[in-house]
Amino acid sequence: MEKLKQQFGVRATDSLFECGFYSRDMAPVPSLLVDPLFNTRPDIVVRPVDAVETAGILKTAFADNIPITPRAGASTVYFNSVPVKGGIVIDLNLIAGIEDIDEAAMTVTVRAGTTWLELEKYLNPLGFALKSFPSSAPAASIGGWFSMMGYGIGSIKYGSLLSQVQSIEVILPTGECRWLTNDTKPPLAWFAASEGTLGIITRLTLEIRRLSSMKHFLLAFTDVGEMRRALESIINAPVVPYNLHFADKRYALAMQSLGFSPSDTASSCTLGIDYEGSRAELDIVQNMIIRLFGDDRTIRLFPEEEARREWTGKFNALRLKRGGPSVLGGEIWLPVKTLPGYLADIKKKADCYGLDLISYGHVVTRERAAVMTLFYTNETRIGSYILDLAMVKKIHDVGYRHGGWPYGVGLWNTPYLGRIFTLPYLNELRLRKQMLDGRGIMNPGKLYRAPFFLNPVSFAVGMGTLAAVRRITGRSGRR
Amino acid sequence: MREIITKPFTGMEDEALICGRCGYCRSACPVYNVVGWESATPRGKIAKAKEIFSQGKQTELSAEFVQRMAQCTLCGACAQECSTGIDTRKMWLELRKRIAALGREPKAYKALRDNLQEKKNISNFSNDERLEWAQDLDDPAVLKPRAGAAVGYFVGCVSSFFPQAAQVPLAIAEIFSKAGVDFTSLGGEEWCCGFPLISTGFVDEARQFIRHNVDKIRQLGIHTLVASCPSCYSVWKEDSREALQGYDLEILHTTEYLVRLIKEGRLSLQEIPETVTYHDPCDLGRTSGIYDAPREIIRSIPGVRFVELPHHREQALCCGGGGTLQSVDAALAAKIARLRAGEIRSVGATVVVSACQQCEQMLTAAVREAKMPVRVLDVSQLVLEAMD
Ligand SMILES: Cc1cc2nc3c(=O)[nH]c(=O)nc-3n(C[C@H](O)[C@H](O)[C@H](O)COP(=O)(O)OP(=O)(O)OC[C@H]3O[C@@H](n4cnc5c(N)ncnc54)[C@H](O)[C@@H]3O)c2cc1C
Numbered sequence: 001m002e003k004l005k006q007q008f009g010v011r012a013t014d015s016l017f018e019c020g021f022y023s024r025d026m027a028p029v030p031s032l033l034v035d036p037l038f039n040t041r042p043d044i045v046v047r048p049v050d051a052v053e054t055a056g057i058l059k060t061a062f063a064d065n066i067p068i069t070p071r072a073g074a075s076t077v078y079f080n081s082v083p084v085k086g087g088i089v090i091d092l093n094l095i096a097g098i099e100d101i102d103e104a105a106m107t108v109t110v111r112a113g114t115t116w117l118e119l120e121k122y123l124n125p126l127g128f129a130l131k132s133f134p135s136s137a138p139a140a141s142i143g144g145w146f147s148m149m150g151y152g153i154g155s156i157k158y159g160s161l162l163s164q165v166q167s168i169e170v171i172l173p174t175g176e177c178r179w180l181t182n183d184t185k186p187p188l189a190w191f192a193a194s195e196g197t198l199g200i201i202t203r204l205t206l207e208i209r210r211l212s213s214m215k216h217f218l219l220a221f222t223d224v225g226e227m228r229r230a231l232e233s234i235i236n237a238p239v240v241p242y243n244l245h246f247a248d249k250r251y252a253l254a255m256q257s258l259g260f261s262p263s264d265t266a267s268s269c270t271l272g273i274d275y276e277g278s279r280a281e282l283d284i285v286q287n288m289i290i291r292l293f294g295d296d297r298t299i300r301l302f303p304e305e306e307a308r309r310e311w312t313g314k315f316n317a318l319r320l321k322r323g324g325p326s327v328l329g330g331e332i333w334l335p336v337k338t339l340p341g342y343l344a345d346i347k348k349k350a351d352c353y354g355l356d357l358i359s360y361g362h363v364v365t366r367e368r369a370a371v372m373t374l375f376y377t378n379e380t381r382i383g384s385y386i387l388d389l390a391m392v393k394k395i396h397d398v399g400y401r402h403g404g405w406p407y408g409v410g411l412w413n414t415p416y417l418g419r420i421f422t423l424p425y426l427n428e429l430r431l432r433k434q435m436l437d438g439r440g441i442m443n444p445g446k447l448y449r450a451p452f453f454l455n456p457v458s459f460a461v462g463m464g465t466l467a468a469v470r471r472i473t474g475r476s477g478r479r
Numbered sequence: 480m481r482e483i484i485t486k487p488f489t490g491m492e493d494e495a496l497i498c499g500r501c502g503y504c505r506s507a508c509p510v511y512n513v514v515g516w517e518s519a520t521p522r523g524k525i526a527k528a529k530e531i532f533s534q535g536k537q538t539e540l541s542a543e544f545v546q547r548m549a550q551c552t553l554c555g556a557c558a559q560e561c562s563t564g565i566d567t568r569k570m571w572l573e574l575r576k577r578i579a580a581l582g583r584e585p586k587a588y589k590a591l592r593d594n595l596q597e598k599k600n601i602s603n604f605s606n607d608e609r610l611e612w613a614q615d616l617d618d619p620a621v622l623k624p625r626a627g628a629a630v631g632y633f634v635g636c637v638s639s640f641f642p643q644a645a646q647v648p649l650a651i652a653e654i655f656s657k658a659g660v661d662f663t664s665l666g667g668e669e670w671c672c673g674f675p676l677i678s679t680g681f682v683d684e685a686r687q688f689i690r691h692n693v694d695k696i697r698q699l700g701i702h703t704l705v706a707s708c709p710s711c712y713s714v715w716k717e718d719s720r721e722a723l724q725g726y727d728l729e730i731l732h733t734t735e736y737l738v739r740l741i742k743e744g745r746l747s748l749q750e751i752p753e754t755v756t757y758h759d760p761c762d763l764g765r766t767s768g769i770y771d772a773p774r775e776i777i778r779s780i781p782g783v784r785f786v787e788l789p790h791h792r793e794q795a796l797c798c799g800g801g802g803t804l805q806s807v808d809a810a811l812a813a814k815i816a817r818l819r820a821g822e823i824r825s826v827g828a829t830v831v832v833s834a835c836q837q838c839e840q841m842l843t844a845a846v847r848e849a850k851m852p853v854r855v856l857d858v859s860q861l862v863l864e865a866m867d
């Protein structure tokens with residue numbers, strides 16, 4: 001550690017004050033629950049500027065068996081970028097900037113710490129655009145999203161981020177620097193969704209598209225079944241949307257009460273559909289939407305201005321927090337076809353536990369949607385807040401019954417590993433980890449197995465007990 | 480037209496809880512972009528404020544946190560980006576107030592407050608010398624306080640006492656004279672507008688200054704006030720409302736007033752063959768919503784080729800000079816100014832115009848240091864040049 005401090009000077013710190021800021025991500029989990037179990041405060045934080053410096057840190061860590069946690073935007077919620085065993089946090093935000101656009105190949109090479117919004121802002125004036133990006137683009141980094149699931153806005157049309165990345169520069173736990181493609185050993189795919197547990201990505205070459213015009217639609221339905229039928233006709237139509245997002249009535253109501261949504265969506269679930277393409281394609285789309293929904297009196301088609309407003313607010317789902325002050329919830333990777341059943345069961349759960357559950361999400365493949373279901377609580381009322389934490393498992397359980405599982409793992413979703421991966425695939429992942437990081441220095445405690453306190457059985461018992469207490473006492477953080 | 484995003488502010492404790500730690504504010508923050516540590520991000524500071532004030536862990540109020548709170552230009556870029564609509568600028572002001580109430584403010588803030596209370600201005604000079612700069616005018620007496628004048632010019636401390644900034648009031652006084660504006664000033668009765676006190680957490684102390692200035696304006700029977708300093712302007716516009724109740728006072732920034740003079744045909748502008756860019760002062764743009772007036776003025780000068788900086792209007796980068804940052808960390812302020820100088824270089828401007836004497840000082844130092852062949856002017860100086 002001393003060596004790193006000397007080597008990095010003002011770009012390394014072991015100050016208790018500073019390191020404390022790296023001991024959390026977005027998740028407001030009370031210290032009471034975290035501190036006795038995990039060492040989330042790094043011993044040192046280092047900010048390298050490039051691959052060479054990053055390799056140097058990894059060599060030192062490898063030699064001395066020091067845990068490494070990569071951290072970029074820290075816009076994740078499962079402690080993905082928070083250490084659980086102290087050690088070194090590598091803050092990757094200085095490894096940023098756009099290196100090259102290859103117009104012939106339609107690719108861009110970008111450093112991993114660049115945010116998606118920065119890249120899009122760079123590309124657009126040049127007549128290019130991203131094929132997809134997360135709805136946290138102002139904060140999320142290119143390397144961070146690649147290291148997570150990589151589905152978001154644009155995925156339904158252009159596929160996962162993994163399918164768009166042609167090569168990556170990665171520093172392996174030994175400090176070795178490699179350029180990986182689909183044909184190398186290991187292939188770059190191993191690093192997608194690996195959550196910083198196999199190495200550190202410093203550069204990526206990814207596909208881009210030509211910037212095109214857009215058309216936006218916003219529909220409101222009184223019935224979720226209707227909405228699912230509409231979703232299916234849109235998904236199966238010849239022109240694929242760029243973005244397809246939906247929200248239930250509770251979401252519309254919450255947004256309306258906060259003044260963010262038109263008042264006449266409040267009694268409906270809504271569907272936002274965004275297309276990009278040539279003028280001719282957009283004309284086809286316009287006619288298609290009118291043909292599909294124009295005559296149906298149960299469906300409301302909003303003026304395009306409202307639809308464009310929804311699109312403009314695409315990064316701002318967190319505005320919901322204004323109704324909180326705190327929110328808890330779960331994000332589920334759900335089959336589109338089970339969405340109505342899921343929402344109906346969520347409503348039952350809400351009634352049973354006296355919760356106000358709000359759901360919204362994006363359809364990100366033809367079959368799957370990433371659905372967020374959340375509820376308001378108050379983290380300052382520690383007792384009730386801990387009881388509310390049990391409700392997160394209830395949400396995941398409803399998702400599981402409808403063929404869904406948590407989107408992303410980190411630390412907090414390790415109890416659900418058996419739902420997220422089949423055993424053979426989990427074993428395959430463990431094998432990769434063993435091959436590349438036998439010493440287990442890269443982001444230890446995440447992704448591959450649940451720590452003792454989070455093993456599925458004790459976790460289920462613990463959460464079940466809390467849920468029962470909550471139900472009997474009627475206590476919740478909100479009240 | 481003023482375009483300000485109005486955001487509900489439900490109190491510091493609640494807003495700190497609403498923050499989702501998403502980090503949208505982080506990339507926009509000039510201080511974070513220079514300092515680079517998480518503790519310097521808006522979300523980091525809010526997280527700590529949440530611990531201290533929303534969760535009652537007063538022991539977390541460390542000297543390091545106080546330093547981070549002082550390392551902020553109050554530029555409001557974070558508020559612009561905030562995904563949950565937190566008025567973070569208001570948050571910083573409130574936090575500085577709380578820190579001062581606990582007696583934990585930086586020494587430099589205390590010194591500034593004591594000096595202001597003694598001198599009524601931010602310099603070491605006696606307040607009687609407010610109109611020293613006017614000695615360079617053909618007729619310095621034109622600024623002597625006079626009841627019933629059509630326009631009261633509120634000069635501001637920096638323009639009044641710092642020779643580098645004197646060109647701004649000189650240009651304004653000359654333009655007004657040439658345009659036949661019936662104007663006056665408060666002379667030695669102009670006190671600091673109160674912004675330095677508000678921005679360092681001494682809000683109660685600031686009220687005395689605000690009340691004094693309002694009383695003087697009332698006594699002179701002035702009904703149109705023009706301020707050239709965006710911070711003074713924002714205090715007049717927002718913080719003086721209560722003191723001004725029942726008194727009819729139109730409050731304008733010089734850029735708004737100059738546009739009016741141009742539209743009325745009272746200024747005849749000659750050609751200036753230069754490539755001009757405009758730096759939006761944070762307190763004029765994001766805080767007060769004035770983006771168009773300065774651009775209209777620049778565009779109305781024949782021969783000017785106007786180019787925007789990469790970050791402009793709502794997204795403009797700060798010059799580093801706001802939030803009383805210089806008094807606690809001048810080196811950091813200068814580094815922020817360098818970032819802006821880099822943008823100025825990238826657009827190939829020969830003149831960079833702004834509408835704030837503080838921004839102009841920061842940018843002048845930065846372009847000089849970078850040896851850039853660029854002149855930094857106040858919009859009023861550019862107008863005067865076009866009139867000569
Ligand atoms: C409002 C909001 C909307 C969101 N929308 C989406 C969405 O549409 N789709 C989605 O998938 N997620 C979404 N997220 C979650 C999150 O923002 C994304 O997963 C994001 O891509 C994470 O990027 P980051 O830079 O913040 O990574 P971090 O949170 O810093 O890190 C994430 C993980 O990747 C690792 N890591 C980071 N950088 C590297 C690197 N260069 N090399 C190796 N490992 C690395 C870290 O160790 C950690 O395990 C959203 C979050 C918010 C707050």
Ligand code: SF4
Pocket residue numbers: 507508509510511520521550551552553554555556557558567568571797
């Ligand atoms: S006001 Fe400006 S300097 Fe201060 S935290 Fe916000 S963005 Fe940073």
Ligand code: SF4
Pocket residue numbers: 497498499500501502503504505521522525560561562563564565567
């Ligand atoms: S953008 Fe707003 S909500 Fe997000 S971290 Fe910054 S202050 Fe908090």
